[in-house]
Amino acid sequence: MADIYNFKFIEKKWQKYWYENKIFHVTEDINKKKFYGLIEFPYPSGVGMHVGHIRAYAGLEVVARKRRLEGYNVLFPIGYDAFGLPTENYAMKVKKHPRIITDENIRNFDKQLRSVGFSFDFDRVVDTTDPGYYHWTQWIFLQMFKRGLAYKSKTMVNFCPQCKVVLANEESQNGICDRCGAEVVQKEKDVWFLKIRQYAERLLNNLSSLDYLDRIKTEQINWIGKSTGAEVTFKVKSADKDYDLVVYTTRPDTIYGATFLVVSPEHPMLKYFADDIGNLSEIESYQKQALLKKEFERIQMNKDKTGIKVMGIDAVNPITGKIIPVFSADYVMMDYGTGAIMAVPAHDTRDYEFAKKFNLPIVEVIKGDVDISVEPYIAKDGGEMINSGFLNGMSVKQAIPAMIEYMKKNGLGKPKTDYKMKDWAFNRQRYWGEPIPIINCPHCGQVPISESELPLKLPDLADFEPTDDATSPLSKLTDWVNVKCPRCGAPAKRETDTMPQWAGSSWYFLRYMSPDCPYAPVSRDANEYWRQVDWYNGGMEHVTRHLIYSRFWNMFLYDIGVVKDEEPYKKRTAQGLILGADGEKMSKSRGNVINPDDVIKEYGADTLRTFILFIGDYEKPSPWSVEGTRGCFRFLNRVWGLSDMIKETETNDLNLAAVIKKVSDDYESAKYNTAIAQLMGTINVFYSRGSVTKYELDTFLKLLYPVAPHICSEMYEKINNGAKINETDWPTYKAEELIENEVEIPVQVNGKLRGRITVSREADQDDVMKCVNDEILGGKSIIKIVYVKGRILNIVVK
RNA sequence: GCGGUUAUGGCGGAAUGGCAGACGCGAUAGACUUAGAAUCUAUUGAGGAAUCGUAAGGGUUCAAGUCCCUUUAACCGCACCA
Numbered sequence A: 001m002a003d004i005y006n007f008k009f010i011e012k013k014w015q016k017y018w019y020e021n022k023i024f025h026v027t028e029d030i031n032k033k034k035f036y037g038l039i040e041f042p043y044p045s046g047v048g049m050h051v052g053h054i055r056a057y058a059g060l061e062v063v064a065r066k067r068r069l070e071g072y073n074v075l076f077p078i079g080y081d082a083f084g085l086p087t088e089n090y091a092m093k094v095k096k097h098p099r100i101i102t103d104e105n106i107r108n109f110d111k112q113l114r115s116v117g118f119s120f121d122f123d124r125v126v127d128t129t130d131p132g133y134y135h136w137t138q139w140i141f142l143q144m145f146k147r148g149l150a151y152k153s154k155t156m157v158n159f160c161p162q163c164k165v166v167l168a169n170e171e172s173q174n175g176i177c178d179r180c181g182a183e184v185v186q187k188e189k190d191v192w193f194l195k196i197r198q199y200a201e202r203l204l205n206n207l208s209s210l211d212y213l214d215r216i217k218t219e220q221i222n223w224i225g226k227s228t229g230a231e232v233t234f235k236v237k238s239a240d241k242d243y244d245l246v247v248y249t250t251r252p253d254t255i256y257g258a259t260f261l262v263v264s265p266e267h268p269m270l271k272y273f274a275d276d277i278g279n280l281s282e283i284e285s286y287q288k289q290a291l292l293k294k295e296f297e298r299i300q301m302n303k304d305k306t307g308i309k310v311m312g313i314d315a316v317n318p319i320t321g322k323i324i325p326v327f328s329a330d331y332v333m334m335d336y337g338t339g340a341i342m343a344v345p346a347h348d349t350r351d352y353e354f355a356k357k358f359n360l361p362i363v364e365v366i367k368g369d370v371d372i373s374v375e376p377y378i379a380k381d382g383g384e385m386i387n388s389g390f391l392n393g394m395s396v397k398q399a400i401p402a403m404i405e406y407m408k409k410n411g412l413g414k415p416k417t418d419y420k421m422k423d424w425a426f427n428r429q430r431y432w433g434e435p436i437p438i439i440n441c442p443h444c445g446q447v448p449i450s451e452s453e454l455p456l457k458l459p460d461l462a463d464f465e466p467t468d469d470a471t472s473p474l475s476k477l478t479d480w481v482n483v484k485c486p487r488c489g490a491p492a493k494r495e496t497d498t499m500p501q502w503a504g505s506s507w508y509f510l511r512y513m514s515p516d517c518p519y520a521p522v523s524r525d526a527n528e529y530w531r532q533v534d535w536y537n538g539g540m541e542h543v544t545r546h547l548i549y550s551r552f553w554n555m556f557l558y559d560i561g562v563v564k565d566e567e568p569y570k571k572r573t574a575q576g577l578i579l580g581a582d583g584e585k586m587s588k589s590r591g592n593v594i595n596p597d598d599v600i601k602e603y604g605a606d607t608l609r610t611f612i613l614f615i616g617d618y619e620k621p622s623p624w625s626v627e628g629t630r631g632c633f634r635f636l637n638r639v640w641g642l643s644d645m646i647k648e649t650e651t652n653d654l655n656l657a658a659v660i661k662k663v664s665d666d667y668e669s670a671k672y673n674t675a676i677a678q679l680m681g682t683i684n685v686f687y688s689r690g691s692v693t694k695y696e697l698d699t700f701l702k703l704l705y706p707v708a709p710h711i712c713s714e715m716y717e718k719i720n721n722g723a724k725i726n727e728t729d730w731p732t733y734k735a736e737e738l739i740e741n742e743v744e745i746p747v748q749v750n751g752k753l754r755g756r757i758t759v760s761r762e763a764d765q766d767d768v769m770k771c772v773n774d775e776i777l778g779g780k781s782i783i784k785i786v787y788v789k790g791r792i793l794n795i796v797v798k
Numbered sequence B: 001g002c003g004g005u006u007a008u009g010g011c012g013g014a015a016u017g018g019c020a021g022a023c024g025c026g027a028u029a030g031a032c033u034u035a036g037a038a039u040c041u042a043u044u045g046a047g048g049a050a051u052c053g054u055a056a057g058g059g060u061u062c063a064a065g066u067c068c069c070u071u072u073a074a075c076c077g078c079a080c081c082a
Helices: A007-020 A051-069 A085-094 A098-116 A131-146 A196-209 A214-224 A252-257 A268-272 A280-292 A295-300 A349-358 A396-409 A524-530 A545-559 A596-603 A605-614 A626-644 A656-668 A672-689 A694-704 A709-719 A765-770
Strands: A034-039 A073-075 A077-080 A121-127 A150-160 A165-167 A185-194 A226-237 A242-249 A260-263 A314-316 A326-328 A340-343 A413-419 A438-441 A445-448 A482-484 A491-494 A535-538 A571-574 A742-749 A752-760 A782-788 A792-797
Touching: A007 A098, A007 A605, A007 A709, A034 A051, A034 A524, A051 A073, A051 A098, A051 A535, A051 A596, A051 A605, A051 A656, A051 A672, A077 A098, A085 A098, A098 A121, A098 A596, A098 A605, A131 A150, A131 A445, A131 A545, A185 A280, A196 A214, A196 A226, A196 A413, A196 A545, A214 A545, A214 A571, A226 A252, A226 A396, A242 A252, A242 A260, A242 A268, A242 A340, A252 A396, A260 A349, A280 A326, A340 A349, A396 A413, A596 A605, A596 A626, A605 A626, A605 A672, A605 A709, A626 A672, A626 A694, A626 A709, A656 A672, A656 A694, A672 A694, A694 A709, A752 A765, A765 A782
Parallel strands: A034 A073, A034 A535, A077 A121, A260 A326, A535 A571, A742 A792
Antiparallel strands: A150 A165, A150 A185, A226 A242, A226 A314, A226 A413, A260 A340, A438 A445, A438 A491, A482 A491, A742 A752, A782 A792
16 A cells, blocks of 8 residues: 555645635525525533534535535535523633633634534634624514513512522522522512414424424424313302403313312412402412422422312302312412313313312213223213213214303303413523613613614623622623613613523524624525525424524514525434443543544544444434444545555446445435445445446545545545545436346245345246246245245245 | 333344345454554354244234334433313
């Protein structure tokens, strides 16, 4: 061999060539077909890039490089989702400004990304913490505010009494504060919300026309959580007052079995009847208890129902006219449905448990195949209505619409659709986020700042520790906070909360189209050209929140005429996790973390890229393997050796067209592992033959180029007098080249393999049977012959 | 609890209902070498064999890892959602 595979030299050389010449920089070109490939931009954390990032990017990297050779104008951008808590916490720890830390981290990520040789367009980088970017994050928020889609409302938040800070759900796992370990309590607070529920139906319906993996669609459907049922009004009475209590139910058919009502501890009806409730102090202390309950406790309470009877008031079942008691219990949530339910213990597990515990009547209204004295009958697809007046004899399917119809006619209730998805809580009491561009005026309420004042820059702050009273650190900047109301001129205060991390990532894919556009989030021309993201890849952990939030923002921007497509992403895939060599999730504490820099140092970026794609099914989790990495390094060394084996010989040991087809198809369907396996099999043919033709090698290098671009660029240049592989075309083949004239087909007897015969592709059953000798049949007589042309012959004998 | 995904050699993993185990790793033997590493060549599911083998049990089919039913285990998501 002429020289060894010097990956260090090669990789440096080609990275320099790509990035200095801006080979992957793209500009809009009406004459070229476009392809927009998007990967989830990273959070630039201090620990740098993880092998998981590389797997997430490597998939579309292959597609992007392939598309360029196919003649597409490819937008394959990268950016940084850089606002967020870890940076802020780290900044407090090391007493540096988050801006400085963010810049350091981005520089580090940029270096790492280039060391892997990714073909991103580094001239379109967006950074969500750049005022030029969050200008438009704030602008979009203002548009939502102006259209009534952003509102402030009181709600319960997780509060750490020790740190005196509001925590996100992720920071208060199991009711314990992430920062200090104290117990978290619930506290009422003013919170900004975005009305994403208003978009629930569209977000749900559009899914059917999108090319997302089924498991992604399923998660989104569950997250949106549509349910259809009815709102039914129950009259609740005390000695001298009435209240129309509206309950939500998906089972109006069971109303004859509603033997009591349950309202959540926070339900406003309890306040309304305060003077009439006999056991008010008990009710109030139960309410307090429920509030203090931490999330995890509520979950544990799952089996053990608590609650309290509300004395002094009664309800009337509107259908049966019977008087039924009212309870307050924390198994009914204030934020779902109406915060009140009609309890049908015979046909609902929770109501059943509650009824058993409080000795309440259980009235069976659907005759099913269970003993109601032992367990509830909850199936919707069987049984027959009983004890239910005009519903008797109907199936559940018939009874639901019949009862809704009856309620509508008699003014007792109406059909109602509900969603589990809640409105999006859109603020944090943190420094390192986009300031919310609103001024709170004592006279005018919330007043948006003028768009001409955008971006509302995050002011410099020396001390960004949270304050004692659970307000944002920004509230300490009185000069900044105290302003005049833009509407009435009275003294007013700026909103000091910032936006959540999800904000910046909800529209970044649009900014890539025109990263410097000064007059809009995205320029019209650029949006007109790039349109939807053709293929978006990322992690399963983001397919609910981030994916739904960004679909919502894009849909809003579509509604107000900013973008041309209602849906942002045509296609969405998700890569599997890379696990440690021990099969467990990589984590510092387990000590099984693989640092990509180390792998690049030892084997090179091409080996890292090849192995990360070869490791297993792209969409499933796979454990890391040091030996596997070496195997890919060996493979690339064998590729390197091919340049000394070029010889023009006539051969029939390889169908190159079939290789081109297999590899091309596999890249398109994200089956990178089998594509690489195919290339390994191909190189094994070259080696056992001892030679490769020039055409075979050129083709082979082009097929491998998207996976291992450095080595392929180098070898292609060497054997083609300096020509650049990135300026060539993707290999093609003619359909007839795939057809083999002779095929080997297996011969089975009674389904068991007994031999093989080689026949012409067009051979019919008689031709094939001529090749079958008695030995194979074992002297038995033939009952049936199944012959699938070109595939298999199965003979049934007796 | 509900929803989803998965289960194939010693390991990672391949298989439009049609030859189970492609490809890689590891292992064994040999070649080269003073020696090792690297590299190359051969073998490598189990079993003496007939045969048996895709989590377990049933079924459909000429033919099942693949389709249907029952069960088990692991992982992910949601979770008292009315």
